[in-house]
Amino acid sequence: MKLKVYDTTLRDGEQTPGISLTPTEKLAIALRLDELGVDIIEAGSAITSKGEREAIQDIAHENLNAEIASFARILKEDVDYCLDCDVSMVNLVVPTSPIHMEYKLKKSPGEVLNQAVNVTEYAKSHGLKILLSAEDSTRSDMNFLKEVFKQTISAGACRICPCDTVSMLTPEKSLNFYKELSSLGVPVDVHCHNDFGLSTANTLAGIRGGASEFHVTVNGIGERAGNASLEEVVVSLNQLYDNYSTNINLNQLYSASKMVSRLTGAYLEPNKAIVGENAFSHESGIHSDGMLKNSHTYEPFNPELVGNHRRFVLGKHVGSKGLQNRLEQLGIYTTNKELSKIFDLVKNLADKGKIVTDADIQAISDYVMDIAEDTKVDLQEVTIVSSNRVTPTASVKLGLENQMILEAGIGVGPVDAAINAVNKGVKEFADVELEEYHVDAITGGADALIDVIVKLRLGNNVISARSTQPDIINASVEAYIIGVNRLLEIKKKQDE
Template sequence: MVRIFDTTLRDGEQTPGVSLTPNEKLEIALKLDELGVDIIEAGSAITSKGEREAIKLITSQNLNAEICSFVRALPVDIDYALECNVDSVHLVVPTSEIHMKYKLRKTKEETLESALKATEYAKEHGLIVELSAEDATRSDVSFLIELFNKGAELGADRACVCDTVGVLTPERSFELFKTLSENVSIPISAHCHNDFGMATANTISAIRGGAQECHLTVNGIGERAGNSSLEEVVMALHTLYNIKTNIKTEKLYETSRVVSRLMKLPVPPNKAIVGDNAFAHEAGIHVDGLVKNTQTYEPISPEAVGNRRRIILGKHSGKAALKYKLKLMGISLTNEEFEKVYDKIKNLGDLGKYISDIDLKTIINEVKGEIIKKKILLDELTVVSGNKITPVASIRLDFADECRKEQLIETAFGVGPVDAAINAIRKALSGVADITLEDYRVKSIGGGTDALVEVVVKLRRGHEVVEVKNSQGDIIRASVEAVMEGINLLI
């Protein structure tokens, strides 16, 4: 059994441009605990007052996971961690020559002394200590063994090897962790970065070499190219190596999307395990194989990770794919309607477009001559903005559904007028149609102050995604109408 140390809320939050509020951190921590993570690194208590508030919020929940704070080898860092009531500290000490000489400006002896004093101080105050060597993979191995064993003598519970700049290879990783696990008296954990795209492979090799714990982030987020991806490592261990963890794998997709939404970091479609294309198929020969046996082109079932199979229709699709897709969606067509729908799909495919479920439904309605009625209408929009005014938008939406006669009125603030307007829409529809804005792009069409602007929005509701364009002279109106069209398509 391999223990999972999740650092999404610390190393993951260090992704450039990401900053979470205490409540957002709590929401992610709750999801990580549901997922079955063993240790949650909730942040670095020394960072700020807001960071300490977030860590305290998390420790107050009595979660199953061990709650940890990152600390340097300084008593002040440990004191702030204690103030937050954490269970453990991730005590990080630079150990490479380049880090000690240029970053710490300390000798090897001075570095060792400060690390041991900090370990002793943390243990005296009742903390679990994970003694971590920063830039360990560019450090002298004998120094790592000395540091970890002397730390263990003072009560350190675990030792961590950090591949801080991602220079390990799978072969070196196996040998390094084998050497350390054979010569260090406490469990070893692996913390790998993805600078050369080998973080997952290096982490698995570390475990094969003797590591009993690994540091991971959801979606592989983190500084520079990111950290080892939790979903990739866990599923590779479970499926390819028959090595178990406490992770509830069916919750991986849902957790991935919560982190993506709160950190505003879209998950690439081709992301392993949790990407929208991870179980998507377009080529006719692949779909034909899936119809006969899903294992022909899927190494694991999408349901095992909370994802789902998607049959993508486009220029590579055959009629068998369309028939299979219609069967999955519970839609029946006459032979004539089927041929017309198929021709439209091929024509759109030749134009470089793939057909989503929503696009397919729209095409079918067009072929059948059925009009799609909008269920939610924009009745009124007011936006106020200025030099000394925080942008605020008020919106009124009407239900056009015969079964539901009501108005939704909401007001919201934003960093700009467009943001305020879209926030007001989402606030009004919260609980009615929870929609996530995954992407927003705008470009000018033409020149001059009266130029048209084209707004493109990408919206998600659960597994369904829709992309809508709208062009107008008014960027606020174009944005709002694109969002409203997307919402109506999704519901």
């Protein structure tokens, strides 16, 4: 059975406290959702503001494959704003629980029903497709809920959505709840929130109960504990169920997740299912050894399915097989005796709470194997000019084998300027890309030590490097130089 995906990242997701997207950001996310294969994009709530209407209209005018919808209350004014935005569908939301009708609307059930029918007829007469959503339906009287749906269907609603607004369902209740509402003559949507951590499970149960469309947000963002997660639901359907499918391009899920996290500023937990940084990371010696022999020993599916990749993390739980695998990826080949010594030193370092980076491994390996590092790039000097009125500028003096290079660069900040200057200096030897940059203050106070970790790429080789100093600029440049030298050394060995 082919299911439809209704994405509400730009409406329900944006209601996450602290998230406020510009029209440009909303359009960028909408374009990515369309590439992802989402069937319907709820672009926002047209009544909210002028900027919101601008964003919804921009998205509607892109002629995307996805259908574009706007949220609306059961007010003709809301519908008029939706019409101004040129959307093809309206998500007309009707509060149906006693607590919502009495305290929020201050209306009787009969008044709410009449208003819902009148506004549905109004939207239908103006050419809009209508998804009739019952807000807080899982705390509503079932007979009244059915009556609302029956009369609004007669008035023109083409789909209905009983919303689990405050997460009152369990998977068992969800199955029966959506099954009972799947015989009213129109397709049913399932919309679940995550207050008890059950939104994905309840959504899957709702689908089993007869829902043919499900509402989700990228990364599960949304107010309070969030909404059902797009990536969790679609991958669960793909991997755990044989009779359901969607139009989602699974291999774009990881990149879409990262984009939404970046534009919204919503932190993505490392252990987030499917798209978290730890979802396919392995540290335990037993796990790493099993993974090296057969990846399915400790992974339910290959990370490439969702556009992610596998990582072996070196820490206190690392095993000798995992360490040896990482050493060989770095171009370091050891005897059994050398591997044993490196293993002990890595464990000792990790036991002290230190993150064991590739730079640490290289230093330990050089010590154990008595190999002097062939430093191709040596930082002699770095100078920064930066103020509120001057574009941040950096000049660097680099020692490159037997020559001295002076270069300058500008950037959005002093760190960016310094790294750009270094990149210009080493361009002759390597076109290095900065993939990730992370900074932490190790201690508190104004004199805190700054710990900088960078991840660099040269061709197919990716390494991380680290530096800890009181000055963020020096730490950043030193980490970058360490990484560049390591990449050049790897490239040299590969070319031999």
